[in-house]
Amino acid sequence: MPSISRDEVAHLAKLARLAVTEDELDLFAGQLDVILQSVATVGDIATADIPPTSHAVPLTNVFREDVVRPSLGQQQALSGAPEAEDGRFRVPRILGEEA
Amino acid sequence: MTNDLIHATAAELAAKIHSGEISSVEVTQAHLDRIAETDGKVNAFLHVDTEGALAQARKVDEDVKAGKVVSPLAGVPLALKDVMTTEGVPTTVGSKILEGWLPPYDATVTRKLKEAGVVILGKTNMDEFAMGSSTENSAYGPTHNPWDLERIPGGSGGGSSAALAAHQAPLAIGTDTGGSIRQPGAVTGTVGVKPTYGGVSRYGLVAFSSSLDQAGPCARTVLDAALLHEIIAGYDEMDSTSINAPVPPVVAAAREGQNGDLSGLRVGVVTQFSGEGYQQGVLRSFEAAVSQLKELGAEIADVSCPSFDYALPAYYLIAPSECSSNLARFDAMRYGLRVGDDGTRSTEEVMSLTREAGFGPEVKRRIMIGTYALSSGYYDAYYGSAQKVRTLITQDFAKAFENFDVLISPTTPTTAFKIGERANDPMAMYKADLCTIPANLAGTPAMSVPSGLSDEDGMPVGLQIMAPALQDHRMYASPRRTRPRVAGLGVRRCEHQEGQGLPRPRRRRGGSRGRVLGLQGRP
Numbered sequence: 001m002p003s004i005s006r007d008e009v010a011h012l013a014k015l016a017r018l019a020v021t022e023d024e025l026d027l028f029a030g031q032l033d034v035i036l037q038s039v040a041t042v043g044d045i046a047t048a049d050i051p052p053t054s055h056a057v058p059l060t061n062v063f064r065e066d067v068v069r070p071s072l073g074q075q076q077a078l079s080g081a082p083e084a085e086d087g088r089f090r091v092p093r094i095l096g097e098e099a
Numbered sequence: 100m101t102n103d104l105i106h107a108t109a110a111e112l113a114a115k116i117h118s119g120e121i122s123s124v125e126v127t128q129a130h131l132d133r134i135a136e137t138d139g140k141v142n143a144f145l146h147v148d149t150e151g152a153l154a155q156a157r158k159v160d161e162d163v164k165a166g167k168v169v170s171p172l173a174g175v176p177l178a179l180k181d182v183m184t185t186e187g188v189p190t191t192v193g194s195k196i197l198e199g200w201l202p203p204y205d206a207t208v209t210r211k212l213k214e215a216g217v218v219i220l221g222k223t224n225m226d227e228f229a230m231g232s233s234t235e236n237s238a239y240g241p242t243h244n245p246w247d248l249e250r251i252p253g254g255s256g257g258g259s260s261a262a263l264a265a266h267q268a269p270l271a272i273g274t275d276t277g278g279s280i281r282q283p284g285a286v287t288g289t290v291g292v293k294p295t296y297g298g299v300s301r302y303g304l305v306a307f308s309s310s311l312d313q314a315g316p317c318a319r320t321v322l323d324a325a326l327l328h329e330i331i332a333g334y335d336e337m338d339s340t341s342i343n344a345p346v347p348p349v350v351a352a353a354r355e356g357q358n359g360d361l362s363g364l365r366v367g368v369v370t371q372f373s374g375e376g377y378q379q380g381v382l383r384s385f386e387a388a389v390s391q392l393k394e395l396g397a398e399i400a401d402v403s404c405p406s407f408d409y410a411l412p413a414y415y416l417i418a419p420s421e422c423s424s425n426l427a428r429f430d431a432m433r434y435g436l437r438v439g440d441d442g443t444r445s446t447e448e449v450m451s452l453t454r455e456a457g458f459g460p461e462v463k464r465r466i467m468i469g470t471y472a473l474s475s476g477y478y479d480a481y482y483g484s485a486q487k488v489r490t491l492i493t494q495d496f497a498k499a500f501e502n503f504d505v506l507i508s509p510t511t512p513t514t515a516f517k518i519g520e521r522a523n524d525p526m527a528m529y530k531a532d533l534c535t536i537p538a539n540l541a542g543t544p545a546m547s548v549p550s551g552l553s554d555e556d557g558m559p560v561g562l563q564i565m566a567p568a569l570q571d572h573r574m575y576a577s578p579r580r581t582r583p584r585v586a587g588l589g590v591r592r593c594e595h596q597e598g599q600g601l602p603r604p605r606r607r608r609g610g611s612r613g614r615v616l617g618l619q620g621r622p
Contacts, residue, residue: 004471012467015474016423017430019451020463028464031525035468038526039412042484045491052486053493055310055340056296056542057568062339076203080434091432092446 004033104129105266109175109323112269116174119163123156123174127218130176134220134267142242143252143262145181146189147221152176159216171326171350173216178268180259181222182229183314184303185209192305193227193237193255196429196436196457206303207335208272208314215330220268223258227459228426229279229307231255232531233521236461241518244287246558250515253283253531259317260287270327271317276308277414278511278535280315281547285510285561288549290324291317292575293535295568296542297342300335308421309340311414311539321548325353325575347571356576361395367402367503372534378513380553384560385509388550392507402499402506406491407537413492414536415529416472416485423469426462429454464525493541500567505574508534510547510561534563544571 006029013020013028020028074087083090104112104126115121131149138144159174184190184202186209191197205213212219226236234242234257244252245265252261259271260283273280275293284291292315299314306312316327332346368389373382393399431437431453432446439452458466472481499506511531521527538545543565550562566573 008471009467012470013463014451016463016466016470017427017447017451017454018458018463018466019448019455021455024460024463027460028467031464032467032471035415035464035525036471036481039415039468039485040480042409042412042416042488043480045406045409046484046487050487050490052483053489054486056489056493056540057340057342059340064336072203079203080200082431082435082437082440089432092440092442092444092449094446096445 004029004036101129101132105133105269107269108320109172109269109318110320110326112175113172113326116159117163117168123159123163123218124153126174127152127156127176127220130220130268133265134262137245137265137267140243140248141245141261141265141267142240143178143223143258143265143267144221145191145193145224145237145239145258148185148188148219151188152218152220155213155216155218159218162216168216170215170330172270172330174218175270176218176220176268177212177327178221178223178259178262178271179209179212179219180256180272180274181225182274182305183209183272184305185219185222189222190305191222191239192229193225193234193239194457194459194462195238196453197305197434198238198436200435202303204303207300207337208331209303211331211333212272217270217330223256223262223271225258226255226279227462228305228422229255229274229276229312230422230461230465232278232282232528233516233518234258234261234283235518235522236459238459243518244515246287247515249517250558251286251518253286253511253515255279256283256291256317260284260289260291263287263289263317263319269319270323272314272327272331273317274304274312274314275535275539276311276313276418277539278532280317281535281545281561281563282511282531284317284547285549285563286515286559288552288559289317289319290321290546290548291315292324292328292546292571293538293544294328294332294571295342295347295544296539297338297340298346298544298569298571299332300338300341302335302337306425308418309425310421311418313539321356321575322350322353324546325349328571328575342569344569347569349572349575352572352575354576359395361392361397364392364397364505365503366392366397366399367499367506368399369407369499369506369508369534370401370403371405371407372508372512376512376530376533377509378553378555380555381509381511381513381560384551384553385562388562389507400503402503404492404495404499404506404537406488406495409488410492410536410540411529411533413485413488414532414540415468416481417489417540419465419469420472420482420485421469422462423466423473426458426466429457461525489540492537496537496541496543496565496567504566506565508563508565510534510563514553514556514558514560538565541568543568544574546574
């Protein structure tokens with residue numbers, strides 16, 4: 001298995017929306033490398049003929065009747081929001097500066 | 100009186116409350132007092148809901164007077180892991196990212212407890228998002244093991260196990276993704292059960308790894324755990340992975356098993372779980388437990404499950420992969436923390452700054468491992484292979500259960516380690532879950548019961564009992580007088596430590612032998 005570089009960890013952090021610090025990059029790069037080398041041993045016994053299991057209980061789609069039932073009201077749904085306005089979640093700008 | 104109340108079992112308390120001999124308010128107040136007296140040292144609770152608990156207790160007392168009682172545990176106090184949502188009561192999951200959040204709804208487990216008249220004392224400490232084996236990953240400081248305050252109480256549910264061991268509550272709820280109910284139970288000398296996956300609703304359980312997460316009962320006796328199991332279990336249409344089948348008859352099994360006769364029970368000892376990395380005192384306690392099972396009539400033989408050697412690496416790919424997806428919901432937009440919104444930054448920047456500030460190191464590590472394992476180019480080698488190992492583990496269980504009714508092993512390779520000892524070595528920490536993970540991957544039920552104390556350090560050791568899916572009742576049951584000897588010794592030990600001792604509760608009549616081993620007879 002390839003070892004994981006500091007740059008790769010920075011890329012992962014970006015993908016995962018984690019604004020990690022330079023110090024954390026140093027720490028995590030070393031730790032993730034050790035962890036990934038260790039867990040890569042799953043490849044030793046996972047041969048092509050074995051079907052994967054994603055879930056312990058064999059499940060098919062679960063349906064219910066399409067009927068109206070009680071749910072959270074608008075006020076309750078917004079009760080934990082960092083910011084709300086006019087009955088909606090207020091978010092920072094979602095487009096780049098040039099937009 | 101107070102000492103009697105905090106030492107009684109949940110079943111004893113319920114009987115006295117329902118007969119009118121004592122009130123639920125008295126029982127609740129005794130436990131609130133015990134928390135006030137001891138939690139400065141233990142740190143089992145993140146939030147104590149004094150008013151809510153007493154209000155529920157008063158309601159049960161009124162029902163008793165009106166003759167309208169009640170479910171089997173009505174009026175008995177309980178400590179709820181802070182991973183379950185509680186309407187209007189703080190739910191942090193041990194994370195700064197949810198600090199101050201008041202959920203607008205109850206988890207199904209919370210709702211069932213309330214409907215059953217169980218008194219929720221408060222919310223217990225845990226590793227952040229249930230990721231950890233020591234409760235050191237809590238953003239609110241570690242919980243201390245009541246047997247020795249310098250040691251970990253297990254994790255992620257260390258708050259729940261410590262609350263039981265410190266006699267702050269006779270009942271607790273945990274959740275178990277890779278061992279977070281069973282390993283804390285083992286290292287605190289208490290009972291912890293992971294039911295069959297799908298046996299208890301996950302609705303309102305803040306998700307870590309959805310294909311593995313399972314809530315379950317924690318207690319100081321097997322019967323108390325069974326009584327709690329029946330209250331929280333059952334089909335729930337709010338959880339699409341909930342099993343639509345009758346709840347296994349765990350209470351009947353626990354009562355039946357009290358006769359202590361295990362004649363004909365076929366018990367398999369999993370050979371993978373011994374050897375290097377296992378503490379000698381743990382193995383000796385396990386051997387003693389095996390001898391005891393033989394004396395009680397069980398037929399014991401070794402069984403090899405070779406794929407179990409690969410359970411740990413498979414778990415540490417599958418769980419982080421699912422967590423990297425699940426924790427994407429913490430986006431600083433709909434609930435929880437928001438950091439850095441100064442009017443100039445974009446949503447994406449605010450999201451990244453918030454997640455950086457709100458998540459602790461272990462959560463970040465797992466999110467990144469999951470992101471890596473699921474990325475194209477690595478998916479087959481990592482996540483795909485882990486899923487195949489999951490198939491092999493399920494097959495090994497199925498083969499073993501052709502010849503055995505239950506399987507046993509130590510619950511965890513060592514007794515409680517010192518706080519800080521493994522904090523900077525993630526792989527060493529992960530090994531605490533070595534024996535518990537296979538049951539999560541296969542979705543099968545498993546239980547940890549106290550098997551005595553390690554002769555090296557005097558700390559509790561747990562015996563793990565595993566059963567096939569939906570056969571949870573096979574694990575339940577215990578010979579007479581198996582009350583785990585929890586705080587008696589531990590609290591004495593704490594007292595000897597200058598300046599940090601817990602007030603010692605009076606020991607009850609000598610019923611608390613370390614003798615354990617609850618197994619039901621032939622299934």
